[in-house]
Amino acid sequence: MIKIFNDLKNELEEFKPIKEGVVTMYVCGVTVYDDPHLGHARSAVSFDLIRKYFEYKGYRVKYVMNYTDVDDKMISRANERGITIYQLAQENIAKYEEMQRGLFIKSPTVKPRATDEIPDMIKVIKKLEKKGFTYGSKGSVYFDTSKMENYKGLFMKKEISDQETEEDQYTQSEFAEDKKNLEDFVLWKKEKPGEPSWDSPWGKGRPGWHIECSVMAMKYLGKTVDIHGGGKDLKRPHHQNEIAQSESSTGKTFVNYWMHNGFLNIDNTKMSKSLGNFISLMDMLKNHSGVFLRYYLVNSYYQRPINFSMDKMDQSLQNLKKIQRFYKKLNDYSTANAEGSTIKGILEHRNQIKQFKKQFLDAMDTDFNSPKAMGYLFSIINYLNKSIFIKDNQITLEMKEDLIAFLDGIDSFLGFINPQIKEEQDESGSIWKERFDKLTNSILDFRKEAKINKNFELADQIRDLLINTGIKISDQGNDYTWEVD
Numbered sequence: 001m002i003k004i005f006n007d008l009k010n011e012l013e014e015f016k017p018i019k020e021g022v023v024t025m026y027v028c029g030v031t032v033y034d035d036p037h038l039g040h041a042r043s044a045v046s047f048d049l050i051r052k053y054f055e056y057k058g059y060r061v062k063y064v065m066n067y068t069d070v071d072d073k074m075i076s077r078a079n080e081r082g083i084t085i086y087q088l089a090q091e092n093i094a095k096y097e098e099m100q101r102g103l104f105i106k107s108p109t110v111k112p113r114a115t116d117e118i119p120d121m122i123k124v125i126k127k128l129e130k131k132g133f134t135y136g137s138k139g140s141v142y143f144d145t146s147k148m149e150n151y152k153g154l155f156m157k158k159e160i161s162d163q164e165t166e167e168d169q170y171t172q173s174e175f176a177e178d179k180k181n182l183e184d185f186v187l188w189k190k191e192k193p194g195e196p197s198w199d200s201p202w203g204k205g206r207p208g209w210h211i212e213c214s215v216m217a218m219k220y221l222g223k224t225v226d227i228h229g230g231g232k233d234l235k236r237p238h239h240q241n242e243i244a245q246s247e248s249s250t251g252k253t254f255v256n257y258w259m260h261n262g263f264l265n266i267d268n269t270k271m272s273k274s275l276g277n278f279i280s281l282m283d284m285l286k287n288h289s290g291v292f293l294r295y296y297l298v299n300s301y302y303q304r305p306i307n308f309s310m311d312k313m314d315q316s317l318q319n320l321k322k323i324q325r326f327y328k329k330l331n332d333y334s335t336a337n338a339e340g341s342t343i344k345g346i347l348e349h350r351n352q353i354k355q356f357k358k359q360f361l362d363a364m365d366t367d368f369n370s371p372k373a374m375g376y377l378f379s380i381i382n383y384l385n386k387s388i389f390i391k392d393n394q395i396t397l398e399m400k401e402d403l404i405a406f407l408d409g410i411d412s413f414l415g416f417i418n419p420q421i422k423e424e425q426d427e428s429g430s431i432w433k434e435r436f437d438k439l440t441n442s443i444l445d446f447r448k449e450a451k452i453n454k455n456f457e458l459a460d461q462i463r464d465l466l467i468n469t470g471i472k473i474s475d476q477g478n479d480y481t482w483e484v485d
Contacts, residue, residue: 002057004227005303005367007235007258008155008243012367015257017226023054023061026217026255028230028238029111031068032092033077036099037278038293038308039271042264045294046302047229048105050259050368052413064220065108066213067093069115070206075195085196086476089113099281102290103297104415110220111483114212116474118198121207121215124249125187125200133248137178139190141202145183148244152183155235155258185241187211210241214254218246228255232262233270262305271308279308288313295320295416298370319378320416326381327407327417329389333400349387349395356380357406370414377410440471444480451478 002015017023027047030040047065054061068074069089078088093113100107125141128134133147145151176182186208191197197204217225223246230239239258246254263270266277284293296316300306356379363373380403388395411417447462463473466482474481 002054002365003367004257004259006256007260008255013257015226017059018222018224018256021059023051023059024221024226025051025061025063026213026221026225026228027063027065027108028213028228028234029066029068030096031071031073032089032096033071033073034092036092036096036281037271038281038284039264039278040096041099041103041281041293042297042306043229043231043261044100044105045103045297046261047259048103049298049370049413050227050229050302052106052415053364053368056409056413061109062221063106063108064110064112064217066216067096067111067113068209068212069093069113070196071209079194084476084479086115086479086481089115090481095282099285102281102285103294104290107484112216112220113474113481114207114216117212117216117219118207120219121211122188122200124215124218124245125207125211127249128187128245131248133245134187135180136202139203140178140186140205141188142179142184143187143241143245143248144180145185145244146181148248151240151244154240154243183237185210185237187245210238211245213238214242214246214249217242217254218250223250223252223254225255227257227259229259229261232260235260259302261302262300264306264308266308268307270305291416291419292317292320295323295414298414298416299374301369301371303367322381323377323417324419326385330384330400330404330407333389333395346396346399350399352383353380353399353403356383360410440466440482444473444482448478448480 003012004015005011006013025047027043030036051061051063067089070085074085074088078085081088097107125134128143129141133144134141135144136142187210188200188202189205189208190202191204191206195206197206217228228239228242235258243254265271266279269277271278296313297306299316299319356376359379360373360376363369363376366372407417443462443466447459450456450459450462466473470484472483
C-alpha cells in the first residue's frame with residue numbers, strides 16, 4: 001500500500017487511484033527561457049523516481065509535463081537576442097530534453113507546449129465567464145477569487161519564496177488597481193506592444209500563467225487528476241489558483257494528491273537563475289556522469305531541500321561506487337551453493353535479507369522516502385559483505401538469483417545500481433536519437449522549403465507521412481516544432 005503526503009491536507013494518505021491500476025500525473029514543467037540548471041534536475045528526477053516506482057508496483061502511469069513557452073521572461077530574453085519566443089523555446093527545450101536523457105529520465109507520456117493549447121485555454125476562460133467567475137478590466141480578464149469559497153485557505157502553510165513570480169509582478173504591483181480583490185489573478189492578458197499575441201473574444205492578448213497548467217492537465221488527464229506535482233514555491237499562488245479556476249470551471253475536485261519537491265540550495269539559498277547562483281546542468285554533465293548525478297539527487301527525500309556542496313558530492317560518489325562494486329561482486333560470486341553450509345545458516349541469511357528488502361519497500365511505500373530506503377539497501381550490502389563475502393560463507397544459487405532480481409527490479413526506478421546497462425542505454429540511445437533527430441529535421445526543412453515555394457501539396461504529403469509515423473508537427477508560419485507523439 002502506497003501512502004502519499006498530500007500537501008493540500010498536510011497529512012499522509014493512502015493512495016487510491018481514480019481508475020484501478022492507472023495513475024494520472026501532471027507535473028509543472030520549466031519556463032524555457034534559459035539553459036537547465038541543477039535545480040531543474042532535482043524536480044525532474046524526483047518525479048521520475050515517483051513515476052517509475054508506481055510502474056514498478058504494477059501501475060500504468062500517464063505522465064504529463066508541460067513547457068511554458070510564453071511569459072514575460074521568454075519575451076524579454078527573445079527580444080534581447082533578436083529572435084522569436086518560438087525559436088528560443090525550440091533551443092532550450094532541446095537542451096532540457098538532452099538533460100533528461102543524461103539523467104535517465106523517462107520521457108513524459110505527453111509534453112504539451114502552452115502556445116499549442118491556447119484555443120482550449122480560451123474555451124475554459126469563456127466557461128468561467130459564463131458561470132460568473134470573471135470580470136474584465138482595462139482589456140484583461142481576471143478571476144474573481146471572492147466567488148470561490150475557501151480560496152484563501154488553500155495551501156495555508158505557505159512556503160516563503162525568495163523571488164516574485166511573474167503573476168506577483170503583474171497583479172500585485174502597478175496592476176493592483178485594475179482588480180477588485182488583491183488576490184484576483186489574470187486569466188487573459190491584454191496585448192502589449194512588441195509582445196506576441198493571439199485573437200480572443202476579449203481582444204488580442206495572451207493567457208495568464210495559471211490557466212495554462214489547468215487546461216493542459218484537464219485536456220490530457222481529465223477533469224480530476226490523481227497527482228499534481230511541482231516545486232514548493234508553486235503552492236501559492238500558482239497551485240492555489242489552478243484549483244480555483246479548474247474546480248470553478250468543472251464543479252469537480254481538480255487533484256486528489258498534491259506533491260511538492262524541496263529546493264536545491266546553494267549556501268542555504270534556493271538555486272535560481274534570477275539570483276545568479278545557479279549551476280548549469282550541462283556543465284555538471286560534462287564533469288560528472290548522469291548516473292552519479294541521479295544518485296546524488298535520489299539520495300535525498302523529495303520533500304526536503306538539498307544544500308549543494310562539493311564535499312557531499314565526493315561522499316556520494318564513494319557511496320555509489322560501493323553499491324556498484326557490490327552488485328558486480330554478487331554477480332561474479334561463483335560459490336553460491338548450499339554445499340558446506342548449514343541449513344540453519346542459510347535460513348538466517350535468507351530471513352535477514354528478506355527483512356531488509358521488506359524495509360526498503362516499506363520506506364518507498366511511505367511517501368517515496370528514498371534516503372530511508374537507501375539505508376536498507378546499504379544494510380543488505382554491509383550484511384553480505386561481512387557475513388558472506390569476507391567470511392567466505394556460502395549462499396544458495398536461489399538466494400543469489402533472488403537478490404540480483406530484487407536489485408535489478410529496484411534499479412528500474414533508482415537508475416544507478418547497474419552502471420553497465422545505463423552506459424549501454426546512454427551510448428546506443430544517444431546515437432540513434434541523434435540520427436533520428438537529424439533525419440526528421442532534414443525532412444521538415446525540405447517541407448519548409450516546399451511551403452516557401454508554394455508547393456503546398458508536397459508539403460501536406462510530407463506532413464501526413466510524418467504524422468502517420470507518430471511525429472506530431474506544430475506549424476508556426478513556415479517554421480515548425482515537432483515531437484514524437
